[in-house]
Amino acid sequence: MSTAPFPDRARIDAFDKVRGATEYAADIQFPGLLYAMTVTARIAKGTMTELSTDAAMRVPGVVRVLTPDDFPPPPPTGGEDGPPPPPPTLEKTIAYRGQPVAVVVAETLEAAIAGAEAVRPSFADEQFSSRIDSAGAESESTEDWTAGDAAAAMAGAAVTIEATYESPTQHHNPIELLVTTAVWADGRLTIHECSQGVNVTKGSVAGALHLDPALIDVKSAYIGGGFGQKGLAQRQTALVAHAAMLTGRPVKLVLPRGQIFHVATYRPNSRHRIQLGADATGKMVAARYHAEHEQSRTGFFSPAEYHESPIRMYGIENYLGTAANIRIDRQAPGYMRAPHPQASCFAFESAVDELAYKLDRDPVAFRIENDTKVDPKTGHPLSSRFLNECLTEGARRFGWSRRSAAPGSMTASDGTQIGWGVAAGCYPSMMPPAIATLRIGANGSTRFATSGHEMGQGIRTAIAAVLLDGLDINTDKLDIVIGDTTAAPQHMTAGSWGTAGAVPVAAKAVERMRAAVSELLAGRTVAGNLHRQLASVRRPYIEIEVSQVGAGQNNDALAQLREGGFVVAGPEFPEFTTMSYIAHFVEVHVEPHTRRIRMPRVVSIADCGRVISPRTAASQVRGGVVWAFSAALREATEIDRRYGGYLNNDLADYVVAVNADIGEIEVGFVDQPDPLANSMGLKGLGEVAMVGASPAIANAIFHATGKRMRELPIRIEHLL
Incomplete structure (x- = not known):
């Protein structure tokens, strides 16, 4: 596997989008x-x-x-x-x-x-029943997540904290x-x-x-x-x-x-009761975590998944996670960017920060000291984990060493309270199988068809980066066909696995095409423009088909893909677990009289394996940070208790972040391939980009004001 960094490329579809030529x-x-x-x-x-x-x-x-x-x-x-x-x-x-x-x-x-x-x-x-606390709402317990003996370890802990956190309904x-x-x-x-x-x-x-x-x-x-x-x-x-x-x-x-x-679906209102325990040396030894969220009478969006990321964040060997659906009479909730970790990480990383302060430990050092190389849930090694590198590099770029530790101790000349906060996040790294066809024509055209959906995340640009890196083809006639059941078998694009499915199969197509052209040219070296080489041997086009499966998958996965099945591999594999990681460092300013909160700067460092498209990857992280700010300080769907509907069901009343709210966002990547994740060494990014930024903001507000924020969105009245 090559580990050379990919060059920065412009979005392949940007020109059509800015001209209004892209057809939705x-x-x-x-x-x-x-x-x-x-x-x-x-x-x-x-x-x-x-x-x-x-x-x-x-x-x-x-x-x-x-x-x-x-x-x-x-x-x-x-x-x-x-x-x-x-x-x-x-x-x-x-x-x-x-x-x-x-x-x-x-x-x-x-x-x-x-x-x-x-x-x-x-x-x-x-x-x-329209809300969790409405009469007639029914609680329904789901499966537990366990590791070790959390009750015994908690009883023996030298220091403990316990708190309840809440995230709102969001659309x-x-x-x-x-x-x-x-x-x-x-x-x-x-x-x-x-x-x-x-x-x-x-x-x-x-x-x-x-x-x-x-x-x-x-x-x-x-x-x-x-x-x-x-x-x-x-x-x-x-x-x-x-x-x-x-x-x-x-x-x-x-x-x-x-x-x-x-x-349509939405992010459900959820509540998170967390208890953490540490020994006298500052090692976290136990966690107990109960999560519950609103659910329709027949919905299947599981609250147990709130535990999937927190249990893998640190080396906490004793963990008990319980969960419940609270069934009410609204439409079913569902997946919304960083579906469970956005809420669970706000709760868990806020609790971790609180425990660090109670132990009188630096929040960055505390997280590094509690690192793990093993998945506490399965006991398997983590395929690659550079969270400590994210924290260390983020702290360096942010200037964390200049931080005054005491809450409320950093102020501007006009009395504005300044807070610095940190939080980390992780998200499962997964991969679907893929089938692709690549056709190169003597007329200068190239057509690549595979599974994928372009939502603005830049999957076409990532595919193009691989094709253009390995093949001398014309860029102006490169057609990447995705999201079309007539072109190739299509797998759902979600969970940060879109690029992980499309890019390895594109790389395999490059290898197969080079071999096919070499054979066509009677073994001569494949060098120079492929369209001209095809024309020189009077071959109108050459087409190949390739397929790729995830780690641990076989041809059965391809058969399921052809039949329209859902066949994602990961994050748990027989011999390892693979996750993506990120660390966010946030500065907030709290105006002394109005209590208005601003966020002048953020530093975010991600470990997503090999970065295929630097420009769109950085854009993903910036977008995640912006949305996390919005989720932390602005967004909440207001439920009408009288009639069971939504009161702020338009963009005028559903408040989101705007340009004036957001300051500088500096993005960095570890950019180290994960050789176990897939043939290209990449891991997911789109979901993890958002995870951890909301608690980093909440932790920064605590550092500025001395007040712990346990409910989102954080509003002015919480600071009065």
Whole structure:
């Protein structure tokens, strides 16, 4: 494996994006296109007793109103151990406010909206529970995470701390809305959608509408931000697909943001009770951690995963993790960037910082002293771990040695309180299998097709970096085809495994192509422009196919991939565990009178294995820090206890960070390949980039003010 650093390259798709030439799902047009709009439930729980569509059908331009009677019954589920069923289509039983109950299809968007407003559903409502603390919310324990004997070790600890932390409900809010366009022609269904998992979409629609998956194609060339919201099957997809089948015309639905708040997944409100114990030397010897979060009545987003990262952060040999779902009457939560670690790391790293202060230890040194090279959960070695290097280099760049340790001891001349905080984070490193085809033409074109979805993270640029590093090809005609079930088998892109799946198979394609060209040239050295070499031997093109599996996987994984299966390897392998790591150093300023918090600078150092695309990797980290600031100080979805919906369901009222909030963000990488992770030595980055930044901010606020922050978002009233 080469360990040479990759050169910095511009984003391969930047020029088209800044010119507005990139085509997203909502941009796609077809002759005879119809527009759809959903009608939603105005109650949080109950039954739709009547649905009057007469007034809607009288609206000029309305073509059809779809009701629950237009859809086939839901398919049977796979049982408790089977996969989750596809999202329901239209139902008369109401499980949450905002649930779609009808779909209006019209010649224009305006007519579809007017028609939806004219539909008159009637409901019989029931008592509902909208929050964790609502009457009727039901607690349901899940599996434990254990290592050693936490109770005995805690009893023998010289120093302990115990605290409860809370993270709010938060919504993704990518700028691109949820969009589906469906075309039914010649017995085939083609769906254009902003999806992180086009094969998931394909299987979901096939299940919901009782179709043969072989008759369905799904395409998602570009996504305007996903962050997990667009990874699982979306409820509107089958509605639009069925509308296209019933009308015989293409149908497009762009869900309004207010509806997305009520029907899409979100980060659930969660509570975290943590107890940590250390011996007299400062070694952490025990941790007990109970996590609970809000959950729909039938949702499957597991609270047990809050333990996956904290148990692996330090050498704590005795760990007891318990968890519970609190089932309520809202739509199901789901994956949102750094799904569990964003909340769990805020809690755990805040507690670690508190323990360090109680032991009178420097927070950076304390973390380094509690390093581990072994996964406490499995007992296996960690494949590569450079967290100490992240902490050491971050401290050097930040100037941590100049820090005055006592809380409240650093102030500016105008009385502004200055705080310096640190926190670390980790995230599982995983890899899916991949199949790819690479075609190089004598006409100067190159086409590479594989699994992947471009959400702005730069997966195309990373693939291009590998292709251009190993092959002399023209850059202006390089076409990287991803997110298309007709081009290559597609695996969901999530969990920071997108690049880990696409880049190794691209590297393998480079090797195979060089060998194929060498054979074509009768063994001559492959040197110079490949397009010209093909032209010189009058070969119009050359094409190869390659496949790649993750560590411990075999050809069965490729077979599952071809069938649309979910087959990710890691982070636990038979002989090792692989994780990505990061350390964040944050400076905050707290204004003495208004208590306004600003963040003038951050230093973030990541260990994500080999860095393939330095520019997009740094962008990922900056984006993670910005979002972590937003999550720590701004974002919270407000639940309406009266009706079970969301009060701030638009970008005007859902407060996020803006440019004025963010100062300088310095990003660095250890850039050391992990030879066990995959053939290219890279590990995931997109998720871990966000992990740890929120507690670093909270710890900096403590250093500035002497007040511990145990609830997000941190607001001015918490500092009064």
